[in-house]
Amino acid sequence: MNIVVLVKQVPDTETERKLDPADSTVDRAASDGVINELDEYAIEEALRLKEKHGGEVTILTVGPEQATDSIRKALSMGADKAVHVCDDALAGSDALQTAYAIAQTLGTLEYDLVILGSESTDARTGVVGAALAEYLGLPQLTLANKVDVDGTSVKIQRQTDDGYQVVEATLPAVISVVEKINEPRYPSFKLIMAAKKKPVTKLSIAEAGIDADKVGLANATTQVVDFAPAPPRTAGTVVKDEGNGGVLIADFLASKKFV
Amino acid sequence: MDFSKDTVHEDIRQAVRDLCAKFPDEYWMKHDQSQEFPWEFYNAIVEAGWLGLTVPTEYGGGGLGVTEAAIVEQEIAASGAGMNGCSAVHIGIFGFEPIIKYGSEDLKQRFLPRLVSGDLHVSFAVTEPDAGTDTTNLSTFARKVDGGWLVSGKKVWITKAQEAERLILLARTTPRDQVAKKTDGLTLFFAPMDRERVTVRPIPKMGRNAVDTNELFIDDLFVPDEDVIGEVGKGFKTILAGLNAERVISANAAIGIGRAALRRATNYAKERVVFGRPIGKNQGIAFPLAEALIKLDAADLMCQQAAWLIDNGYPAGRQANAAKFLAAEAGFFAADAALSVHGGYGYSKEYHIERYFREARLMRIAPISQEMVLNYVAEHVLGLPRSY
Numbered sequence: 001m002n003i004v005v006l007v008k009q010v011p012d013t014e015t016e017r018k019l020d021p022a023d024s025t026v027d028r029a030a031s032d033g034v035i036n037e038l039d040e041y042a043i044e045e046a047l048r049l050k051e052k053h054g055g056e057v058t059i060l061t062v063g064p065e066q067a068t069d070s071i072r073k074a075l076s077m078g079a080d081k082a083v084h085v086c087d088d089a090l091a092g093s094d095a096l097q098t099a100y101a102i103a104q105t106l107g108t109l110e111y112d113l114v115i116l117g118s119e120s121t122d123a124r125t126g127v128v129g130a131a132l133a134e135y136l137g138l139p140q141l142t143l144a145n146k147v148d149v150d151g152t153s154v155k156i157q158r159q160t161d162d163g164y165q166v167v168e169a170t171l172p173a174v175i176s177v178v179e180k181i182n183e184p185r186y187p188s189f190k191l192i193m194a195a196k197k198k199p200v201t202k203l204s205i206a207e208a209g210i211d212a213d214k215v216g217l218a219n220a221t222t223q224v225v226d227f228a229p230a231p232p233r234t235a236g237t238v239v240k241d242e243g244n245g246g247v248l249i250a251d252f253l254a255s256k257k258f259v
Numbered sequence: 260m261d262f263s264k265d266t267v268h269e270d271i272r273q274a275v276r277d278l279c280a281k282f283p284d285e286y287w288m289k290h291d292q293s294q295e296f297p298w299e300f301y302n303a304i305v306e307a308g309w310l311g312l313t314v315p316t317e318y319g320g321g322g323l324g325v326t327e328a329a330i331v332e333q334e335i336a337a338s339g340a341g342m343n344g345c346s347a348v349h350i351g352i353f354g355f356e357p358i359i360k361y362g363s364e365d366l367k368q369r370f371l372p373r374l375v376s377g378d379l380h381v382s383f384a385v386t387e388p389d390a391g392t393d394t395t396n397l398s399t400f401a402r403k404v405d406g407g408w409l410v411s412g413k414k415v416w417i418t419k420a421q422e423a424e425r426l427i428l429l430a431r432t433t434p435r436d437q438v439a440k441k442t443d444g445l446t447l448f449f450a451p452m453d454r455e456r457v458t459v460r461p462i463p464k465m466g467r468n469a470v471d472t473n474e475l476f477i478d479d480l481f482v483p484d485e486d487v488i489g490e491v492g493k494g495f496k497t498i499l500a501g502l503n504a505e506r507v508i509s510a511n512a513a514i515g516i517g518r519a520a521l522r523r524a525t526n527y528a529k530e531r532v533v534f535g536r537p538i539g540k541n542q543g544i545a546f547p548l549a550e551a552l553i554k555l556d557a558a559d560l561m562c563q564q565a566a567w568l569i570d571n572g573y574p575a576g577r578q579a580n581a582a583k584f585l586a587a588e589a590g591f592f593a594a595d596a597a598l599s600v601h602g603g604y605g606y607s608k609e610y611h612i613e614r615y616f617r618e619a620r621l622m623r624i625a626p627i628s629q630e631m632v633l634n635y636v637a638e639h640v641l642g643l644p645r646s647y
Contacts, residue, residue, distance in 0.1 A: 076270055187274045189308035189321055
């Protein structure tokens with residue numbers, strides 16, 4: 001079974017993340033790039049499926065030159081090879097354009113499953129999986145916290161607020177995962193050394209079959225009109241305990257729907 | 260001179276950092292206090308394949324050098340694990356040089372793969388109550404018997420002897436008054452830890468308490484001929500194989516402790532507000548931290564040069580000793596500055612600085628004292644007359 005994992009490089013959430021005021025895109029120089037956290041779960045799940053069913057795990061990344069660091073990490077976790085679509089024309093592409101670019105690139109690959117994180121920590125649109133499935137005309141199984149493949153079908157547990165749904169589809173399919181699905185492995189020393197020798201295919205948009213008129217900031221279907229930093233935290237409410245402190249705290253938590 | 264980024268080194272650094280992040284300061288404080296060996300950490304290091312980094316690939320190891328082992332140890336120490344973390348895995352990452360360089364094929368086949376898989380625990384048993392740096396004065400004696408040797412004597416400062424299955428043990432096989440050179444007549448053994456024959460007594464100590472340090476009383480311990488490392492009578496040369504490398508790797512641990520202390524102190528100086536402003540605004544607080552960073556970075560560069568020389572087969576006595584000296588001073592300076600920045604809280608267990616401080620102090624006496632480093636440089640680099 002051949003699995004393609006979509007890996008996005010995002011600004012490290014541990015550092016101060018910024019948007020570039022000039023064009024409202026992510027300021028990539030402002031912080032270190034890391035693998036989008038949920039994508040690590042996607043990689044882990046792909047590796048586990050490969051260990052069970054055989055086949056190959058391919059990392060697919062659409063992103064700038066510096067995304068090679070994240071691709072190398074994904075290969076160090078144990079993926080077999082990678083495809084990196086890297087082209088200045090892609091800069092500023094929105095979620096739909098990214099899904100289109102991925103769909104076009106997938107057309108050049110053989111796969112039974114596409115796995116991705118359910119959202120990224122930078123844009124947090126959470127729509128790439130759905131848009132991709134639409135472009136490809138494939139079933140989409142979202143928010144998976146468990147994946148089982150049986151022959152030509154795949155069954156997932158779809159996480160909901162109060163439990164899960166079991167959803168089944170035929171292969172090939174697109175699956176998005178949540179963090180409850182597994183515990184991603186660390187790159188082991190041997191795999192780090194082996195990753196150096198694994199093939200990474202770098203594609204321009206032309207080589208990936210992507211139409212230049214359909215990607216990039218100028219052609220984006222959505223636009224960031226304005227942005228502002230979160231307001232600083234306010235002082236909060238001080239409750240004086242006059243014997244009824246417990247009740248007041250409970251009331252406060254209830255008013256915020258915590259209890 | 261090429262200081263461009265080496266992606267393998269960066270990946271090693273990041274992978275060890277990610278692994279260590281699962282073992283926060285609280286884990287190390289708990290183990291330092293309970294004096295329990297950090298098994299969870301050890302097993303995680305084994306599982307990720309970091310043991311046997313320098314073991315040749317044909318025995319299942321990583322085939323890398325001092326440069327990479329140093330990165331691993333600095334990252335472990337810098338995570339806040341300090342010497343508790345480094346000492347738990349040190350021999351596994353870099354303690355087998357005598358066997359790798361001088362051991363028989365049989366010894367290598369039998370033991371190197373087990374070192375990599377992590378189930379072989381070993382102690383370095385060289386120093387004695389009356390022979391620390393003065394190695395040739397050691398009195399542990401191995402007497403030839405049929406098929407092997409019978410070893411008797413005392414050893415002290417033996418790390419991990421509670422867990423060890425084997426000892427890399429140096430003993431006299433010819434009395435000192437019967438050899439031409441006092442460095443002759445010593446033999447290195449890969450001795451089985453027969454607890455019927457070796458009494459192990461832990462030494463209560465100031466810091467690094469998650470990993471035991473012991474006295475050994477050895478009484479007629481049998482070591483078969485095939486477990487001799489290198490040539491009989493040439494044990495001194497055999498043991499020297501890894502000493503410069505060990506200095507550089509230990510130096511990296513010292514730098515790591517300094518970086519951990521500096522990180523905590525810097526965060527604290529940004530957050531702690533006194534007289535209505537963060538204390539880091541005071542140059543009396545800020546300057547020692549800036550100086551600590553400069554000292555750590557300078558020591559790091561010396562370490563990198565020494566590691567490169569060793570890995571490329573050049574003599575490195577001068578650089579390895581300098582690296583050890585600078586790193587131990589820089590690590591201690593940083594820990595001390597961090598303590599000052601924290602004030603009274605620095606003295607409390609809760610902020611972890613006191614633990615770093617105790618361990619940073621260790622690095623000025625181990626694996627060799629700063630004074631013996633100066634002796635080396637005075638005598639062997641500057642050509643001054645020997646003082647002892």
